[in-house]
Amino acid sequence: EIVLTQSPGTLSLSPGERATLSCWASQTVTRSYLAWYQQKPGQAPRLLIFGASSRATGIPDRFSGSGSGTDFTLTISRLEPEDFAVYYCQQYGSSPITFGQGTRLEIK
């Protein structure tokens, strides 16, 4: 099983700042099948990034993903008030599919 570790656990920033979230895999993620999701309280997760760096439909270009192998990053270039939420990485290239524990992005 591929274990995904996200860092930091909590990130405190202000609107307008840049956010950098990390996701490390215990083994190489097959074909960079790495996704990022945003989840707000009481809502289902929302797909942001798939294939490590491709934005999902309707996702603003302030969200970008990068990385390969075992190291991946989600960057939010300029935080908007609606971006404060929990973010999860997920690998879907190997069974079982696994998620990171999440990074909480909170308003400073």
Next chain:
Amino acid sequence: QVQLVESGGGVVQPGRSLRLSCAASEFTFSSYAMQWLRQAPGKGLEWVAVISYDGSNQYYADSVKGRFTISRDNSRNTLYLQMNSLRVEDTAVYYCARGRVSYSGSSAYQYWGQGTLVTVSS
């Protein structure tokens, strides 16, 4: 607009059974693998099970293997999760989800239902 609507959640005693349903609409259900995932209160996301587009293949997380069964009825555009021998640790919001890519079991989850809460408690 793709829609996934879960139902069937509720409060159940340990050891009992429950069946969840996920009604799909506005896409060709029979062309997509489907998944169940769950999220315990205040915790992260956990993948539970996947079923291929035609129902011929199913895979499960070790935590539910032998107790849960995923199935689908393509004529009714509905996904199911039969949960037997429920445990307190199965308490969670259960989501059904569809991948981005048709016919593929290896696809990020573009569409999610709103979730249904299952509480296992005596």
